[in-house]
Amino acid sequence: MRFEIKDRDGLARIGVLETRHGKVETPALLPVINPNKVSIEPKEMKKLFKIDILITNSYIIYKNKRLKEFALSKGVHKLLDFDGSIMTDSGTFQSYVYGDIDVDPIEIVEFQRDIGSDIGTILDLFTNPEESYDETKRKINETVRRARISSKVKGEMLLACPVQGGTYEDLRAACAKKMSEIECDVHPIGGVVPLMENQRYDDLAKVIISSKRYLPLSRVVHLFGAGHPLVFPLAVILGVDLVDSASYAKYARDDRLIFPWGTEKLEDLEEIPCNCPVCTSTDIKELKEMDKVEREKKIALHNLYICFSEMKRIKVAIKEGSLWELVEEKSSLNPMMFDALRVLEREDVKEWLEKFESISKKSALFYVNPHTLHRPIIYRYQKRLFSVYRPREKEVVLKEEVEKPYSKYYRExxxxxxxxxxxxxxxxxxxxxxxxxxxxxxxxxxxxxxxESKI
Amino acid sequence: MRFEIKDRDGLARIGVLETRHGKVETPALLPVINPNKVSIEPKEMKKLFKIDILITNSYIIYKNKRLKEFALSKGVHKLLDFDGSIMTDSGTFQSYVYGDIDVDPIEIVEFQRDIGSDIGTILDLFTNPEESYDETKRKINETVRRARISSKVKGEMLLACPVQGGTYEDLRAACAKKMSEIECDVHPIGGVVPLMENQRYDDLAKVIISSKRYLPLSRVVHLFGAGHPLVFPLAVILGVDLVDSASYAKYARDDRLIFPWGTEKLEDLEEIPCNCPVCTSTDIKELKEMDKVEREKKIALHNLYICFSEMKRIKVAIKEGSLWELVEEKSSLNPMMFDALRVLEREDVKEWLEKFESISKKSALFYVNPHTLHRPIIYRYQKRLFSVYRPREKEVVLKEEVEKPYSKYYRExxxxxxxxxxxxxxxxxxxxxxxxxxxxxxxxxxxxxxxESKI
Structure with missing residues (x-):
């Protein structure tokens, strides 16, 4: 696998991943395409959003005779009529939702390989955060075993081996370490949908941190089912390269519109505070009254416009070195996101994050909220203060803050x-x-x- | 003047103002049209943004022979080819920028009346925040004198009498009280552009508060030159109904793009994190390389899309009772906006704001940042606690927080x-x-x- 890092802001990175179907710029949002029920054609998405990658479910294709035969004979790219990169999931999520599924773990990897998936995923075992430590441990051991075997049959396909482990940080770490030793390319962080659904963003942060920390930096990290764009900046600053989202379609089904600041129900709105081509060309009354199928598609498109522009904003922030500002800004939109930032204030987490901070940034540091003074770059300063600085005399003079830089002001x-x-x-x-x-x-x-912000 | 309040969130209100040219929904953003140099036609703005009001400068028309004659014979609506409401400014801002101006203060009001302006503005004296107390006092006295005379010659035109007073809160209050007694319709808050330009948002908040507090609630309040949408939520929550903006055009001249979170220079961007019709239909490379005049217009349009959708978001927030969340959210985008919130934490300000809070809101209160616990609704609770509550016995039992409502949990x-x-x-x-x-x-x-947020 070729994965080249172009730009960085801490652990967040802009990269280019090469698959057999071209280049994928990361961080990337992979829209989820349900092969049984395509509401927006991948071709249309490519035209509107310039997507270079999407994700679909190989298990759904495998279980449907017609889709299976088509995919095996003509390939998954023809099936979806998309010539960019296609990642496939394996049925793990279906096993979480519907209970046991009926497929051999190696056969489904071979199937993904045979239909020409660019990135295939092993059939890992979904670790539900409600499960016991022992059950979770058993599941990660089995997942690692399957990863080892899958790695041998992947052929030319890039292979995704998820990190599981529930909310047990040591099990996530153990799983990540074992996965690191296996020859594969992408590491999805799995089992997080229940955390997302209950807005347990603090647990989500713990899970991402304890997984990412033990994965090689050269591998691509994917957050499975990140869904709402509110979560994207947090994920990216913790080193996630790929997120996927089925929310654009799921929310649309319930007439819910995604916005950069949250979600609104169509019925609650009298006007839509949005400039996307859907919202500027459709009157809200018209939207409310139109045929359900047509409306669902329009809202799904609106939702995608928002998700993709939020991802663009993240890239702009990485390039100008202001991603922390963005992460903190988003925490003001959801109290549970604020809890996630508390996890990032843990000494061991700051210690880890600090290693990836560059010496300087293009833009100034802006105060956003009480988390600001816990940013890793400031942690670095504090460490430096205690390790490097020794006063020249026993006495020192303490001065009130004046204009910056202070040394210029006080040079004389x-x-x-x-x-x-x-x-x-x-x-x-x-x-x-x-x-x-x-x-x-x-x-x-x-x-x-x-x-409290003062140190 | 008919001005009807449709909905409220604290002092913020959704209203309908009637002029001779139709209804204007407030809070409204009035794009500034320079009659000498129209880059985007008012007609086009009406089509794209459904504007029902704009603002132009009567002094510029008055000083240009051709424009003056046209306006006097055919009216300002024909001059701008716009059939909605037109507000006119009087030359005060020009006197601030260029020094003394050459027009009689009553003549310019009569001129506005004669060209058919829907809302004309008196020629007030711009109080620069750098000026002395005595000079500022002299200026407000003269401004009030002019307002009295202007009120008698306004005819059918609605009249705007600005509140001046620099950053002297008592002078702002005195000016507002005197203006309240004069027969007029709209009160612009003037002399604030230097505060805006230097991002002195704390002083801006003081100025708005000390003006609005002494104006009748039945009058329309306008913030002159609010410019960037970052300022809109703060202005609206303090009871401002109208804002105008020339920034969309001024920023465009310097290739600067307005975003909900701030401003970005075109040259610094590699992609535009925006879904507006301009940004979704124009490639950024194309935009960077196109002819300056064409680019300026495109960026101005983009800027207007952002400004108008931010205003829509404010209206959505008023309707759902979440404007405080929005104001606090915006404070996380600019440290100087955070300073403005500190002003709103002053005891006397909370006392005043609390009066306008309704008993309940549609949406739950969301914690945003340390300001949250200073919201007027919480101030009300605290007052109530000390004034209403008397324990039944001398002893009380203190319990940790459990699920809400607590009384249900502890009823037994x-x-x-x-x-x-x-x-x-x-x-x-x-x-x-x-x-x-x-x-x-x-x-x-x-x-x-x-x-610090804990009380």
Whole structure:
């Protein structure tokens, strides 16, 4: 597999993944196509959203005689009439929803290979967060065993081996470590839909962190079923490269519109605060009164417009080095997302994230909310302060914050005396020798930040 | 003047203002049309954005012989080829930018009346925030004097009498009180562009509050030069009904694109995270390379799409009672906007805002950031707690928060004993008799809120 990193902001990265059907720019959103019920044709999606990858379900194709025969003889690309990259899932999610499924775990991998899937997925065992530690452990062992065998039959197909483990961080870590040793390409993080459905974003963060942390950086990481764009920035800043979404269609079925700030029911709206081609060309009354099938398609298209533009915004943020601002901004939209940020404030997590921060960024650091001072770049400064700085004399002078950079302002005073000057700043004490370190001088704070944010 | 309130969320309101050229739904964004240099025709704006009102400058028309003669003989509506409502400004802003202007203050009001303006503005004196108290006082006295005379010559035209006063809260209040006694219809809040340009949003909040507070609720309030949509929610929650914006065109001239979260330079972008008809139909490379005039128009259109959809979002929020969430959300986009919220936390401001809160809202209260617990509805709860509640016995029992409403959970225990049960909640202590008061039971908080947010 060729996977090239073009740009980074911490663990978040813009990359190019090559499959037999072309290049895929990451982070990418893979729309889920149900081969039984295509509401928006992949071809149309390619035209409207320039998608270069999608995901479909090989188990559904396998179980349907007509689809199966077509796919085996002409390939999955012809079946979906799409010439970009196609990733296939294996039926694991169906086993979670409907109970046991009727397919051999190796046969379904071979089937994906034979229908020409670009990225096939092993039949992993879905670890429900409600399950016991022992049951979860048994499931990851079996999943790893299947991954080993699947790896040998994958042929030219790229192989996705999910990390499972429920919400047990040590089991996620153990599973990730074992998967790292297997020859494969993509690591979906699985078993998270129940967390997403219940907005347990703190557990979701723990699961992503304990999986990603033990996976090689050269592998592509996929979050299975990320759904709502609210979740995308958090996932990407924790190193996720691919997300898929069936929500655009599921929400549309219930007349629910996705927005960058959440979801609204069509019936509750009198006008649609959206500029997408669907919303600017369709009157809301017209939309409410039109035929259900037609409306469902229109809302699904609207939902896709929002999901894809949110992904574009994430890429812009990675390029300008402002993804943390975006993640914190999104936390203000959902209190449970705020709980997720609390997980990122854990000492061990900051320690890990800090390693991937670059020395400087294109844009200044902007204060967003109390999480801001827990960003890894600030954690780095604090570590540096205690490990590197030794005052020249026993006494130091503490000064109120003035204009930045402080050293420029105090240069004269500093030159005259041997006593160190230390600035009082939102980052904590800043001795003059450290004050041109990013982001001390390149930061924008409110005049009065809340008490807890002060270090 | 007919101005009917249709819906409210605190001081924010959805209203319908009637002029001789039809109905205007508020809060409304009035695009500024420069009669000398029309880049997007008002007719086109009406078609694309369904605008029912715009603002243009009568002084520019007055100073240009050709425009003046045309407007006097055929009217300003024919001049701009627009049959909706037209508000006119008077040259005050030009006097701020270019120094003294050459027009009689009463003549310019008569001129606006004679060209058929729907809402004309007196020639007020621009109070620059840098000016002294005495100079500012002199200016408001002269402005009030002019308003009195102008009121007598306005004829059928609705009259706008700005509130001036720099950043002196008592002068703003004094000016507002005097203006309230004059027969007129709209009160622009003037002299705020320098605050906006320097992102002094805390001073802006003070200025809006000290003006609005002393104006009759029946009058329409306009914020002159609000510009960027980031400012709209703050303005509207403080009772502003109209905002105007020339920024869409000014930013376009510098190749700057407005987004709901801020502004981006075209050259810094590799893709545009936007779904508007301009951005979905124009490739970014194409946009960067096209002729300057054509590009400027395209960016101006994009900017208008964003500004108008942000205004729609505000209306949706007013209708569902979630405007505070939106205001706080926007504060996370700009640290200076956070400073503005600090002004809204002042005891006297909360006391004032609380009066306009309804007893209950359609939607639950969502925690957004440390400002949340300073919302006026929560201030009301706290006042109620201290004024209404008396424990039945000297002792009370303090309980950890459980599921909501607490009274339902503890009903049995409560019935058995005479000792009051008091819940520990993010709102502070909640005695059982008060716990079904909005928003105690209808609220969504993170598991752990930051320390300062706790009361």
């Amino acid at each position: 005073e500093w030159g005259k005396s041997k006593i160190d000057i230390i600035e009082k700043t939102p980052f904590g004490p800043v001795p003059l020798p450290l004050d041109e370190m990013y982001p001390i001088a390149q930061s924008v704070f409110p005049k009065n930040i809340d008490e | 225990e409560w019935g058995k004993s005479k000792i009051d049960i008091i819940e520990k909640t993010p709102f502070g202590p909640v005695p059982l008799p008060l716990d079904e008061m909005y928003p105690i039971a209808q609220s969504v908080f993170p598991k752990n809120i930051d320390e």
